[in-house]
Amino acid sequence: MGYRPPTVKLPLSPEEIDGRTVTFRPVRDGIESEVSGLIQVIEDANGFSVNASYIVGQNPPRSHVYWFDQSEIDAITRSMIKERRRILIVDDDSDSTHLVKILLEKAGGYLVLEENAAAKAHQSARNFRPDVILLDIMMPETDGSEVAAQIEADPELQTTPIIFLTALVTEPETKTGLSIEGHRVLAKPINIPELINGIEEVCPHVT
Numbered sequence: 001m002g003y004r005p006p007t008v009k010l011p012l013s014p015e016e017i018d019g020r021t022v023t024f025r026p027v028r029d030g031i032e033s034e035v036s037g038l039i040q041v042i043e044d045a046n047g048f049s050v051n052a053s054y055i056v057g058q059n060p061p062r063s064h065v066y067w068f069d070q071s072e073i074d075a076i077t078r079s080m081i082k083e084r085r086r087i088l089i090v091d092d093d094s095d096s097t098h099l100v101k102i103l104l105e106k107a108g109g110y111l112v113l114e115e116n117a118a119a120k121a122h123q124s125a126r127n128f129r130p131d132v133i134l135l136d137i138m139m140p141e142t143d144g145s146e147v148a149a150q151i152e153a154d155p156e157l158q159t160t161p162i163i164f165l166t167a168l169v170t171e172p173e174t175k176t177g178l179s180i181e182g183h184r185v186l187a188k189p190i191n192i193p194e195l196i197n198g199i200e201e202v203c204p205h206v207t
Contacts, residue, residue, distance in 0.1 A: 161202035
């Protein structure tokens with residue numbers, strides 16, 4: 001009879017776990033040291049099973065599939081949630097915010113909340129407690145400068161880093177150390193690697 005991998009419940013959605021690189025100890029394989037592997041989520045009639053492939057030899061190249069049990073999956077997902085930076089993106093263009101959300105979360109390490117109504121941005125920030133706020137400048141009714149002023153006047157949020165996103169500057173200009181009202185500026189259309197660099201620069205110690 002073949003090995004039956006354990007069925008587990010996923011604390012995060014399959015999309016958030018599948019394809020992520022994870023460091024773990026394959027103890028049931030008799031290995032106590034940490035290895036790295038790529039997570040694969042498999043769904044069947046009974047639920048989900050989750051594995052990761054890790055390298056066990058280089059010459060000749062060999063890998064092994066390790067199936068996680070529930071306690072291991074819980075630990076892995078707790079680690080993922082703990083490590084993710086909370087990003088609030090405020091922009092009236094919902095297509096733009098949704099694309100940024102998808103790309104940042106796919107990159108790993110980020111939990112992104114979209115807010116498309118600038119007038120609600122301050123309250124969204126109070127509720128979400130982001131590590132960084134990405135803020136469009138040109139928005140109807142309430143522009144980015146007004147939102148930034150509201151954030152800075154709030155004792156509970158005033159230390160939250162703000163990055164302005166705008167089509168009013170070019171990418172080469174942003175590389176000169178350009179800032180608006182003391183905040184980092186990135187050009188639209190958004191370059192995701194540049195955005196990630198910007199996020200990590202303004203909050204390098206957030207966990």
